[in-house]
Amino acid sequence: MNDVLATTVREEWGRLTALLLARFRRLDLVEDALGDAVEAAARTWPVDGVPDKPAAWLHTAASRRIIDRLRTEATAQRVEPLLLVESDRREGGRVMADPGALVEDDLLRLVLMCTHPSLAPEAASALALRLVLGVPTADIARLFLVPEPTMAARITRAKKKIVGAGIPFGVPDASVLPDRLDSVAQTAYLAFTAGYAPGTGADLLRSDVSAQAIGLVRVVLGLRPSEPVLVALLALMLFQHSRRDARVRDGQLVLLPDQDRTLWHHDEIAEAQRLLDTDGLRGPITVQAAAYTLQARVAAEHALATTPDDTQWERIVSLYDALLDFAPTPSARLARSVALAEARGPAAGLAALEGIEIPSTHRVAAVRAELLARNGDLDAARAAFDQAIAACRNDVERAHLEAQRDGLS
Incomplete structure (x- = not known):
């Protein structure tokens, strides 16, 4: 039952947030109510059984909590309306909604709200990862190379700014979208990374999170066709995502040279290659688009090699x-x-x-350990493996590192 709840929260958090925010326009209440609903599910589902529609159960429970809070506020403030509409005055703590003429995708509307220009780009991306995609704060901190408490404080400040300033849920017209493209792309890139290589937990990868990030880029690309930063980013994501079914075998990590290439999604590789070959990536492009393009070309070298020796x-x-x-x-x-x-x-x-120093990650020590072992310095390799194991918070990767260390000879 805990697995069902965890999966539902991971897969549906962003959609539930968007639905509740579209209805109630109160970011502060929506997030608290969803958290309360998840806690209630953790208590009641083991006793009453898992509902037929877990996401709908959470939505109903959260809605009731929000309505209760609004009624309490209405009584205390002696105001009648429980819900605000677009024509209502904007009060402190309110998040208004636009009529939806530009974007119909709820996930994108939430990301656009989070990436409002009044928020610093890093704070905007971090907030979107936490609020929209439910990425754990610890993983977000690792993506930004900062301590977890620092990231938690940054996200809290961003939420307070959205609530206090009444930043709208969505955007008024297409003219603002170009100014937010880089932030949206960066958010999608980080979200994909959080799914492709989670820093914590029991899963080596969270394909659903990566797939959501890909879907977000596809939606924005539909609004801005041929935008180089989006074309390059989608190509990069598809190359990497195509290997998802071959990266784990019997619960264990499978390194790239050992993967069964028949399990790769070759249709996604072909699409990524077509994107990478578009004319829009051959002329002058932004620094961000160039960075995504070069990373995609690295991924293409791996994806298109027939065997590891051909790389x-x-x-x-x-x-x-x-x-x-x-x-x-x-x-x-x-x-x-x-x-x-x-x-x-x-x-x-x-x-x-x-x-090279990357705080709060095991990867530098893990690479050093592997190379020391290959270079014949086994004592130093063991010490580096111990360092990597101590820093690793992903269960599958840690088990892999332990097996490598124990296999030194």
């Missing part, structure tokens, strides 16, 4: 060199060090690892 590692190193010109992030440097080790040996990879 053109020197070409991948060159792509990462170009990527670092646009986005010199620690994560890109780490990925380049892996490619360099494949192209020129573990010693080259270890040299490239020097100076």
